[in-house]
Every structure is written in structure tokens, then in C-alpha cells.
Amino acid sequence: MLFTWLLLSGFIVLLIPQEMTGKLHFAFARIFRLPLSMGRNVTLSAHTRYNPQSKTDRQQAQLQNHIANLTEQIQEKNRQIEMLSGLKTRFTWEGVKFQLADVITISVSGMQSTMIINRGSDDGIRSGQYVLGDNSVIGVISEVSARNSGVKLITDPDSKIEVNIEGVRINRVMQGNGNNSARIQHITTDHKIGIDSAVYAKKQPDRIDAAVIIGTVARCMVNKENPSVWEINIQPVCDMEMLKNVAVIIMDP
Amino acid sequence: MKWLRFAAYTVTIMLLQASALEMISVTSMNIKPDLIFISVVFFSIYCSSKEAIVTSFALGLAADIVVGSTMGPYFISFGVIGTLLANTQRIISLRKIPYQAAAIFIGLFSAYTLAFILRIVQASRDSSNLLSVMFTTALYSIVIGPFLFPVIAWICGINIRRASRKLF
Numbered sequence: 001m002l003f004t005w006l007l008l009s010g011f012i013v014l015l016i017p018q019e020m021t022g023k024l025h026f027a028f029a030r031i032f033r034l035p036l037s038m039g040r041n042v043t044l045s046a047h048t049r050y051n052p053q054s055k056t057d058r059q060q061a062q063l064q065n066h067i068a069n070l071t072e073q074i075q076e077k078n079r080q081i082e083m084l085s086g087l088k089t090r091f092t093w094e095g096v097k098f099q100l101a102d103v104i105t106i107s108v109s110g111m112q113s114t115m116i117i118n119r120g121s122d123d124g125i126r127s128g129q130y131v132l133g134d135n136s137v138i139g140v141i142s143e144v145s146a147r148n149s150g151v152k153l154i155t156d157p158d159s160k161i162e163v164n165i166e167g168v169r170i171n172r173v174m175q176g177n178g179n180n181s182a183r184i185q186h187i188t189t190d191h192k193i194g195i196d197s198a199v200y201a202k203k204q205p206d207r208i209d210a211a212v213i214i215g216t217v218a219r220c221m222v223n224k225e226n227p228s229v230w231e232i233n234i235q236p237v238c239d240m241e242m243l244k245n246v247a248v249i250i251m252d253p
Numbered sequence: 254m255k256w257l258r259f260a261a262y263t264v265t266i267m268l269l270q271a272s273a274l275e276m277i278s279v280t281s282m283n284i285k286p287d288l289i290f291i292s293v294v295f296f297s298i299y300c301s302s303k304e305a306i307v308t309s310f311a312l313g314l315a316a317d318i319v320v321g322s323t324m325g326p327y328f329i330s331f332g333v334i335g336t337l338l339a340n341t342q343r344i345i346s347l348r349k350i351p352y353q354a355a356a357i358f359i360g361l362f363s364a365y366t367l368a369f370i371l372r373i374v375q376a377s378r379d380s381s382n383l384l385s386v387m388f389t390t391a392l393y394s395i396v397i398g399p400f401l402f403p404v405i406a407w408i409c410g411i412n413i414r415r416a417s418r419k420l421f
Contacts, residue, residue: 002303002306002307003306003332003336006306006307006310006332007329007332007333010310010313010325010328010329010332011325011329013324013325013328014323014324014325014326014328014329014371015325016324016325018323018324021323021324021325022324024318024324025318025324028267028318028319032264032267032268035268035272036268036271036272037272038272039268039269039271039272039273039275040272040273040275042272042273042276043272043273043275043276105271105272106275107271107320108283109282109283109284109285109386111369111386112320178282178386179282180282180283241275241283
């Protein structure tokens with residue numbers, strides 16, 4: 001009898017909309033923020049001890065991401081100048097607010113890759129906004145409460161972000177693999193894709209003001225099922241597990 | 254069962270599972286042992302049937318809160334598998350380490366599969382990594398699971414040297 005009642009309540013909980021039940025998850029993160037942060041710091045320090053990547057290397061990676069973003073912005077501006085010669089346009093990121101947030105927890109596994117940050121709707125965060133880490137796009141806001149938000153990382157199997165590859169002027173959807181990587185499909189083999197080519201999150205008027213680096217091409221193979229298209233594996237340019245804070249892009253605050 | 258100790262223990266393993274356990278994660282998929290499910294198996298083996306049902310569902314709810322994407326799948330799957338394990342005790346005694354390891358492996362595999370099916374009810378998900386994640390997590394959990402049982406028994410004040418088979 002007890003089992004039946006609990007099972008029934010389980011199905012009721014399952015059918016309650018995610019927006020309501022998600023508050024429980026945020027409440028847990030908020031109440032136990034201190035021990036969770038301590039646990040994360042222990043993990044970070046342990047990873048740093050065994051990880052040969054030093055602080056200097058990380059700063060170098062940040063600068064490389066910044067250079068890649070600026071290069072893409074210059075190219076975009078050049079294209080605009082060619083097309084709209086004489087017409088005024090505003091500077092990139094002008095009027096855009098970057099909301100800095102601390103990472104409370106990060107869960108990166110094969111089945112899901114998510115992050116909880118300590119900023120929510122009270123700070124102007126909305127679902128669908130892009131999140132930056134180390135000058136690169138790392139995910140999209142998926143759940144929002146008053147003071148916390150959930151970020152679906154680019155490597156999450158449910159994550160789908162419109163991107164373009166350096167040198168290939170076509171937009172495609174990048175989907176997370178779960179395996180700390182992502183993939184792009186449906187690019188025909190007549191396009192030349194170079195290994196280590198930069199992959200940019202596509203500029204979108206309501207979400208992101210300029211193309212921002214998201215990853216690099218780690219592997220490019222012909223699709224086994226459809227030999228006319230590439231199977232492209234993308235490696236994020238940011239070590240998301242090492243992030244302590246991120247920036248959320250708020251367009252037209 | 255000392256319920257206050259159980260509550261404190263549940264919160265502790267939730268915090269460990271959500272943060273510090275990343276330290277011992279392996280492979281690029283960040284596989285780590287599932288402490289919450291190991292606890293489900295422990296309470297199903299060493300507690301009465303009624304206690305096993307309550308603890309299994311409670312730990313399932315804890316897993317849902319830690320994972321955070323959808324509430325309900327682990328609540329149901331851990332509850333069902335924990336209850337099944339408790340009832341299995343009427344037929345087979347799971348007091349030896351190989352049996353406990355097998356219970357963790359098979360139970361975790363079944364619980365994750367059931368949770369995944371239930372998650373599809375709410376949203377479609379990509380299942381490309383599911384099998385490898387389940388297999389590696391189950392394997393990692395059985396390596397440490399049976400050795401954690403005496404620790405859990407000590408924390409929750411449970412005597413693990415009692416009768417070896419549940420009759421009621």
C-alpha cells in the first residue's frame with residue numbers, strides 16, 4: 001500500500017511542469033551553497049594539482065579566444081563596410097550588459113552537462129540568453145529562478161546552437177555529444193574543413209551581438225551513413241569545469 | 254531505523270555527489286560512482302521492507318534534486334528498484350560482497366534505464382552515450398559500494414550482523 005502511494009506521488013511529480021519542480025533544485029543549490037562551493041574548490045584544487053595546464057596557459061587560452069573573437073568581428077565589420085558603405089552602424093557589444101555570475105555547481109557527465117549560477121531573474125537573466133566563459137560561449141540559460149539560473153552547456157546532448165565554421169560561410173546546428181564535445185552534421189563534403197578551425201556561435205539579434213568563438217574542429221570525418229556529408233567533432237575552447245565565474249549576455253537591458 | 258541520522262546522511266551524500274565526488278571522476282564523460290544508489294542498495298538489504306521502500310523513494314527524490322533536470326524519474330526508478338531488491342531478500346540473501354556487487358550493478362543499470370525512459374515522457378533526449386555511461390557508472394559503483402556498507406551502517410546506526418533473510 002505504501003509502495004503504491006509513493007509510486008503514485010512519483011508519477012504526479014513527474015507530470016508537474018519542470019518550471020515548478022526546478023525550483024527545488026535551485027533551493028538545494030542556494031541553501032547548501034557554501035558546502036557545495038567548498039566541495040567544488042576541493043575538486044578544482046585537486047584537478048589543478050594533476051593538470052599540467054598552469055594559470056599562464058589558461059590566460060593564454062583566454063587571450064587566444066579574445067583574438068579569435070576580434071578577428072571574426074573585424075571580418076564581419078569589413079563585410080558590412082563592403083555592403084553598406086557609408087551607412088552608420090553601432091559598435092559591437094554597445095548597449096549590451098554582461099551580468100557576471102559565480103558558478104555554484106557544475107555537472108558534466110555523459111548524460112547531461114549543466115551548471116548552476118548565482119544570478120537569476122532579479123538580475124535580468126532570462127531563458128535563452130548566452131553564457132560566456134573565458135571569452136567563449138559555453139552554454140545557454142535553460143532555467144531561471146529569482147536568484148539562481150541553470151545553464152545548459154554546449155556539450156549537453158540536448159544543447160543545440162546555431163554556429164558557423166571559420167572559412168565556411170554557412171550556418172549549421174551544433175549539438176552536444178555529452179562526451180565533453182559537440183558535433184556538427186549536414187555540411188556537404190565539397191566544403192573544406194580544416195582541423196583546429198574556429199567554430200563561432202552565430203550572431204543573433206536578440207541573443208548575441210557578434211559571433212563569438214565556441215570551439216575548434218577536433219575531428220572531421222566522412223559520415224558513414226551518408227558519405228556526401230561531414231561528421232565534424234567540436235572541442236570546446238574553454239575548460240568549463242575549471243570556471244569559477246561566467247558572464248551572461250543580456251541584450252538591450 | 255534512526256530517521257534523523259538517515260536525513261543527515263542523505264543530505265551529506267547529496268552534497269558529495271553534487272560537488273566533491275567530481276574529484277574521483279574518470280574518463281572524459283566524468284564518470285563517478287553513484288553514492289545515492291549504493292545507499293539505496295544498502296538500505297534495501299539491511300532494513301525492513303517498509304523502511305526499504307521509504308528510504309528508496311527518499312533517496313530517489315534526493316537523486317532528482319542533485320541531477321536537477323526533471324523531478325520524478327529517479328524518485329520512481331530508485332523507489333521501484335529498491336523495493337524489488339528488498340523483496341529479493343526474501344528469496345536470496347544479499348549479505349556476501351559478490352552478491353551485493355551484483356545487486357548494485359544490475360540495480361543501477363535497471364534504475365538508470367527506467368529513469369531514462371521516464372525522462373523521455375517529458376522531453377526527447379539523445380541516448381548515444383547512455384549505455385557507456387550506465388555501464389561505467391555501474392562498474393565504478395560496484396568497486397566501492399560493498400566497502401561503503403559498514404560506513405553507512407555505522408553512520409545510520411544499523412546493525413548489519415542481524416538475520417540474513419527477510420521473512421516479512
